[in-house]
Amino acid sequence: MDSMDFFATAAKGTEPALRDELRELKFRRVRADRGGVHFSGTMRDGARACLESRIAVRILARVVEGHAPDAETLYELARTVDWGAWISPKHTLAVSAVARDSGLTHTQFIAQKTKDAIVDRIRDERGARPDVDLADADVRVFVHLSKDHAALWLDLAGESLHLRGYRTKIGEAPLKETLAAAILRYSGWDRRAPLLDPMCGAGTIAIEAWLWAHDVAPGLARRRFGFERWASHDEALVRAVAELREAATARVRPQGSESPRVLGSDIDAKAIEAARANARSTSAHIDFRTLPLSAAQPFSTPGFVVTNPPYDERLAADDEFYRDMAEALRAFHGHEVAILSGTPAIEQAMRVRWTTAKQLWNGNIECRLLRYSIR
Ligand SMILES: C[S@@+](CC[C@H](N)C(=O)[O-])C[C@H]1O[C@@H](n2cnc3c(N)ncnc32)[C@H](O)[C@@H]1O
CATH class of the missing domain: 3.40.50.150 (Vaccinia Virus protein VP39)
Known part of the structure; x- marks a missing residue:
């Protein structure tokens, strides 16, 4: 599996705690930044972060980055990516964006331009385009624009990792x-x-x-993560995820005298x-x-x-x-x-x-x- 750059997002102020956690979990090149923590690894590592991190909110994998001072350069940048690796015309897609100190400021427009580039590229290559589904997309793409520098990310978890699956009832002011x-x-x-x-x-x-x-891994109660719906989710990754889940289950220590x-x-x-x-x-x-x-x-x-x-x-x-x-x-x-x-x-x-x-x-x-x- 190829090495990828990941960014684990975190609630403001929790970045140092997430950095320490990811280091303890033995991820590589872990570095705290504003809003989250960078690390590197294979798709298997990204899957392991989804399963094992208690503090990360999302696990993002970078697909491309570059200078994007206006809509055209952003579109061209997004079009350089071989999106067909993750998204077929049968998959659904959602794109969202954040922008800070950039020429482009309208986040809905930024998301739309990026989405256009993705679907145009897939249609040109496959003769059909994926649909957009903002509520329950197979593949979620994030655009992060800062000082005219754009980074496009795939969201491995697909939804916020605070949704562990055990909290069926909430009180008046629940903590994530x-x-x-x-x-x-x-x-x-x-x-x-x-x-x-x-x-x-x-x-x-x-x-x-x-x-x-x-040592109950927080992702164990989840049926599946976002990346398990991608076109790239092949036999090798299915096996790797099953092994990660088995290993995490074996590590659980039941209630006892300790x-x-x-x-x-x-x-x-x-x-x-x-x-x-x-x-x-x-x-x-x-x-x-x-x-x-x-x-x-x-x-x-x-x-x-x-x-x-x-x-x-x-x-x-x-x-x-x-x-x-x-x-x-x-x-x-x-x-x-x-x-x-x-x-x-x-x-x-x-x-x-x-x-x-x-x-x-x-x-x-x-x-x-x-x-x-x-x-
Ligand atoms: C911010 S909420 C806690 C939310 C909790 N962390 C969660 O995730 O669900 C504060 C809680 O304090 C409780 N509370 C208020 N006054 C209290 C008191 N005098 N003694 C004990 N609990 C009290 C409220 O009933 C409420 O559930």
């Missing part, structure tokens, strides 16, 4: 699974100490923690119902309880609290709420506490100095992951 995985990494949790999320909502942090601790205790609680009984249902779709053993934060108890041995409290933007919370929350969390003596905070009110209410504060984005909400060692 990919962001929860990055938060766990930034929290310093060693995957052995007991862990509690006392405002767990639908259980995303707790479930991601259990799956990480037991397993960390993972607990989730929430004041809302409906949220706990959702968390239990979500955990049941996996092999996770998590103790979920309906409990206000004020009644949550520290572990008898040093543990971790990792949590995503309500902030004004999405759930009602006021200063009194944050005061009570801070008081409850300060009672977790000997514990490491990581709070995904979307408001300065939480930091003020905590009154003790954080050990680290990491800037992260929860969707478009700017947040800080505040870490405290409670003594």
Whole structure:
């Protein structure tokens, strides 16, 4: 298989966590950049990233790049690619675009021009053209235009990798699974100490923690990835993906005496119902309880609290709420506490100095992951 340049996209602020993860997973030429992480490898490596990365949102493979200051040069650049390698006239196609500091600014127009070049090239060679299907395309192409430099990418996963397949129910302000995985990494949790999320909502942090601790590859619950619908998905790659899935399944460690205790609680009984249902779709053993934060108890041995409290933007919370929350969390003596905070009110209410504060984005909400060692 030929070597390709990949770009794993990541939520803003999670790029360093993704870089560390991809290095641990032994990918080659891993380098963090704005919005994601570069790495190189074969299609098998790209498939493995889809299966094994907890933090990547998409895995993109670069097909071409070049100078594209206007619509004509962009069209010509896209036409140089042998698209028939991945797309036949029977396949469906979707193209989307982003542009920054470029002559071309209208992203829909950029996507349209690129799509025209792709379908024209395929029609000229095969006598028929693929259809566009924005909702459920076989092949997804991304155009990234920055300072008149265009890069065209194929999306291996086909849809966002935060959709693991286990979350059938969501709470009021759910955290994406990919962001929860990055938060766990930034929290310093060693995957052995007991862990509690006392405002767990639908259980995303707790479930991601259990799956990480037991080496359950996040893509195992997915039926298939986008690249498995491409024209290039030949026998060799089918076999390679089956082997990757088998190896990942063999690495899973079942719940046992070595397993960390993972607990989730929430004041809302409906949220706990959702968390239990979500955990049941996996092999996770998590103790979920309906409990206000004020009644949550520290572990008898040093543990971790990792949590995503309500902030004004999405759930009602006021200063009194944050005061009570801070008081409850300060009672977790000997514990490491990581709070995904979307408001300065939480930091003020905590009154003790954080050990680290990491800037992260929860969707478009700017947040800080505040870490405290409670003594
Ligand atoms: C931002 S949501 C957490 C979402 C969660 N991370 C998920 O992915 O589903 C905040 C949660 O805090 C819970 N909550 C609010 N006040 C609480 C309290 N006093 N005690 C415990 N949980 C509380 C809410 O019910 C809500 O589920």
